[in-house]
Amino acid sequence: xxxxxxxxxxxxxxxxxxxxxxxxxxxxxxxxxxxxxxxxxxxxxxxxxxxxxxxxxxxxxxxxxxxxxxxxxxxxxxxxxxxxxxxxxxxxxxxxxxxxxxxxxxxxxxxxxxxxxxxxxxxxxxxxxxxxxxxxxx
Amino acid sequence: xxxxxxxxxxxxxxxxxxxxxxxxxxxxxxxxxxxxxxxxxxxxxxxxxxxxxxxxxxxxxxxxxxxxxxxxxxxxxxxxxxxxxxxxxxxxxxxxxxxxxxxxxxxxxxxxxxxxxxxxxxxxxxxxxxxxxxxxxx
Amino acid sequence: xxxxxxxxxxxxxxxxxxxxxxxxxxxxxxxxxxxxxxxxxxxxxxxxxxxxxxxxxxxxxxxxxxxxxxxxxxxxxxxxxxxxxxxxxxxxxxxxxxxxxxxxxxxxxxxxxxxxxxxxxxxxxxxxxxxxxxxxxx
Numbered sequence: 001x002x003x004x005x006x007x008x009x010x011x012x013x014x015x016x017x018x019x020x021x022x023x024x025x026x027x028x029x030x031x032x033x034x035x036x037x038x039x040x041x042x043x044x045x046x047x048x049x050x051x052x053x054x055x056x057x058x059x060x061x062x063x064x065x066x067x068x069x070x071x072x073x074x075x076x077x078x079x080x081x082x083x084x085x086x087x088x089x090x091x092x093x094x095x096x097x098x099x100x101x102x103x104x105x106x107x108x109x110x111x112x113x114x115x116x117x118x119x120x121x122x123x124x125x126x127x128x129x130x131x132x133x134x135x136x137x138x
Numbered sequence: 139x140x141x142x143x144x145x146x147x148x149x150x151x152x153x154x155x156x157x158x159x160x161x162x163x164x165x166x167x168x169x170x171x172x173x174x175x176x177x178x179x180x181x182x183x184x185x186x187x188x189x190x191x192x193x194x195x196x197x198x199x200x201x202x203x204x205x206x207x208x209x210x211x212x213x214x215x216x217x218x219x220x221x222x223x224x225x226x227x228x229x230x231x232x233x234x235x236x237x238x239x240x241x242x243x244x245x246x247x248x249x250x251x252x253x254x255x256x257x258x259x260x261x262x263x264x265x266x267x268x269x270x271x272x273x274x275x276x
Numbered sequence: 277x278x279x280x281x282x283x284x285x286x287x288x289x290x291x292x293x294x295x296x297x298x299x300x301x302x303x304x305x306x307x308x309x310x311x312x313x314x315x316x317x318x319x320x321x322x323x324x325x326x327x328x329x330x331x332x333x334x335x336x337x338x339x340x341x342x343x344x345x346x347x348x349x350x351x352x353x354x355x356x357x358x359x360x361x362x363x364x365x366x367x368x369x370x371x372x373x374x375x376x377x378x379x380x381x382x383x384x385x386x387x388x389x390x391x392x393x394x395x396x397x398x399x400x401x402x403x404x405x406x407x408x409x410x411x412x413x414x
Contacts, residue, residue: 003174005244036279038316038411040176040240044251046192052375054322058354059367066347066368071204078196091197092204099190102240102316102378104411106281111409113320133249135176135242137275137413141312143382178314178378182389184330209342216334229335230342237328240378271387273314273380275413
């Protein structure tokens with residue numbers, strides 16, 4: 001069967017917290033012994049995004065600052081009228097980043113650049129627990 | 139054969155009209171009886187994007203407002219000089235959102251969050267008919 | 277074996293240089309004789325993005341202008357303090373566009389729209405050589 005599923009449990013601080021998923025993504029690929037294929041890294045939920053960055057503290061802060069400036073928490077969102085909540089900005093930020101990144105697997109490992117990590121950006125307005133889904137096709 | 143193709147016909151109003159593709163995506167997965175795999179939801183064309191949101195009227199309007207403010211219709215685009223048309227903003231909005239979203243299929247269903255839907259955002263400046271492609275790998 | 281890997285070598289000017297990958301993507305699909313499946317186009321590295329646009333000179337310039345205005349080179353980035361380099365804007369631009377695009381393969385060809393090309397946007401602040409990875413699942 002060429003489809004393998006793994007889950008990565010993540011606790012975040014919300015507010016554009018950036019979490020490096022790469023070590024556990026790598027572990028999932030290795031533990032299934034996949035030589036060649038792809039890994040779809042997917043965030044169920046509509047207030048978190050998946051992309052790649054060079055994971056280092058400065059850039060983590062730059063991403064937070066950029067997204068908050070582009071789509072500020074205190075902006076005027078119709079979403080707040082629907083549910084009387086406060087995370088309209090979170091939804092827009094997450095939709096912009098997108099909920100998934102697909103990474104090739106080559107020679108038994110994810111084919112990322114040397115300074116490239118797969119990250120979750122949790123845009124919600126509070127701390128969250130997330131179950132990130134890794135779907136591997138080989 | 140582990141590849142299945144389906145098409146979703148959509149009529150949009152353009153101008154960042156947000157259309158929920160999830161019911162028909164789900165139907166495609168179910169009708170092919172796919173238990174485990176992925177579904178690539180792809181928009182052929184360069185003026186529409188695919189992402190996920192919580193599909194509700196307030197957020198639909200927030201997305202429209204945000205994209206129009208970020209990349210306004212009335213801006214100054216070199217694209218207009220190439221074809222003498224008016225949809226430079228549509229192209230930039232669509233390139234930013236991206237034309238595809240890949241969703242895992244687990245236990246016979248798309249593994250979306252409870253409040254997460256796969257949507258088409260049609261950024262063109264007029265009503266359009268679109269054929270969205272669903273490529274399933276199982 | 278249903279997984280095929282190809283590489284596309286690209287020389288870019290950096291600074292949001294937009295490079296059309298479609299002819300060589302198409303060639304990879306054809307040379308492997310793939311009838312149905314998907315092609316994951318992935319940029320290893322954290323200062324380049326992959327998306328689709330209508331590849332024409334006006335829009336290439338619009339993308340450059342838009343990204344530079346949204347995330348300017350001369351902005352204040354914490355990333356510069358980490359490595360004492362100058363490409364914080366490149367990292368943010370690339371994270372926003374995302375490092376990959378997955379394209380369906382139908383009837384032996386990539387299922388792009390007529391005016392839709394798969395492009396690399398190299399956001400780094402200098403000319404670069406890139407090895408873009410094409411992972412095909414069929």
